[in-house]
Amino acid sequence: MLRITLSAGEQAAREQTLKTTAERRLRDRCQAVLMAHRGRNRKAITDDLGVHRTTVKKWLEQYQARGVEGLRVQRALGKPRRIDDLEVVYLWADGLYVKAGLEDTKAALLVMIGALSNGQKVILAVESGQRESKESWGMMLRDLRKRGLKPWRCTIADGHLGLWAALGEQYPTLAEQRCWNHRITNVLDALPKKHQAEARTLLCAMPYAEAQAACEALRAQFTARYHKLAPKAVEWVADDWERLVTFYQFPREHWPHLRTSNVVESPFATVRLRTTAAKRFKKVENATALI
DSSP states (O other): OOEEEEEOHHHHHHHHHHHHHOOOHHHHHHHHHHHHHOOOOOOHHHHHHHHHHHHHHHHHHHHHHHHGGGGGGGOOOSSOOOOOTEEEEEEEEEEEEEOOSSSSSEEEEEEEEEETTSEEEEEEEEEEOOOOOOHHHHHHHHHHHHTOOOOOEEEEEOHHHHHHHHHHHHHSSSSEEEHHHHHHHHHTTTTTOOOHHHHHHHHGGGGSSSSSSHHHHHHHHHHHTTTTOHHHHHHHHHHHHHSSSGGGGGGGGGHHHOOOOOOOOOOOOHHHHHHHHHHOBHHHHHHHHHH
């Protein structure tokens, strides 16, 4: 077994990489180095990380020879599929948590699905990363651009701060729509249980109003009814309101698809049952492969 001895500074740097990097494979390699430094043998490391013993040996040798640069992933020479010919009109994005990974930081599958001008929906990208990380979402957006994706009209997603930050930096002029389903859930959680059924009826009516003015009238009604009883719920309704009513800018027949991120959630819901049944994968890519 190769002996790895880290200085206090090196150990702190590798631990910081585990917490901050969006590159899953780099996290695995740093984890192996830290485990070797702490005296774990190669079998224990391979069991915990779910990789072959020779792979661990290679990582440790690369670290001894080149330091952290030896751990960085070399990109494969194969070219990803070009998407220059796709006319994407709408893009849905969401981060789906699976029971996978050994790190303290919770990893997710970041998914982007596009609706084409002919009505067809296509999966544009599925990558593992941090759901609230601007870096993770930014890498996906840059990769799609390199593959030829042209700007679309509107992005539909939940309130992932990292995603909105990455979009604002790379595509500041695109329309943005937040998911009503997630918002309604957050609002109801801020209400006393005995009032939730009545409040749900009013909340669910908002995104189905025939016009934005009617939607805002329902919001005013909710505010008047609950501002004293549950001020936090009223704040949740008002938060980022402009992104909740963006869909009114588009053709009426598109509204049912633009109100929520169900386009991502629905097709993956039944598939994720398989990762749940398998309890917990040691590596995120194993769950990704299954999905």
